[in-house]
Amino acid sequence: MPQIPRDNKAAALLMLTKNVDFVKDAHEEMEQAVEECDPYSGLLNDTEENNSDNHNHEDDVLGFPSNQDLYWSEDDQELIIPCLALVRASKACLKKIRMLVAENGKKDQVAQLDDIVDISDEISPSVDDLALSIYPPMCHLTVRINVSTGFEGIATEQMGRISLITSISCKL
Helix, strand or coil: CCCCCCCHHHHHHHHHHHHHHHHHHHHHHHHHHHHHCCCCCCCCCCCHHHCCCCCCHHHHHCCCCCHHHCCCCHHHHHHHHHHHHHHHHHHHHHHHHHHHHHHHCCCCCHHHHHHHHHHHHCHHHHHHHHHHHCCCCCCHHHHHHHHHHHHHHHHHHHHHHHHHHHHHHHCC
């Protein structure tokens, strides 16, 4: 049976740690895929029968992915760079929030801790949506929509939360 956190601060730190870990994993997977330049490495059956010598029109009909469905174009690779930066910034922001709550949060600040966790909970799904949208075949519009809907509002709210945490530390 999982152990129940002893107070609100401990519960907030537990949730923040889970969010940091999730975003960290997503960031590592994205970077690994970019480094390998093969986002589906090890996920697809790379047998000799799928090479260009034996490729025929029937394979396309049967659902075998085409080459452009497996790799990033140059335009895709250029779009990935700012996406990775956004995920890296999200990870850093969550780590900083967790650190500030650990150092300055008080267990009786229920509403503030709940607000911090609520907005932090929105980051993980946004990172997940963004990470999924960069895999080939990449739709640039989908990536841009995921960034604008998933991160613009969060960035504004996070800045407010960071100000809140800073004010918490100043009251100590």
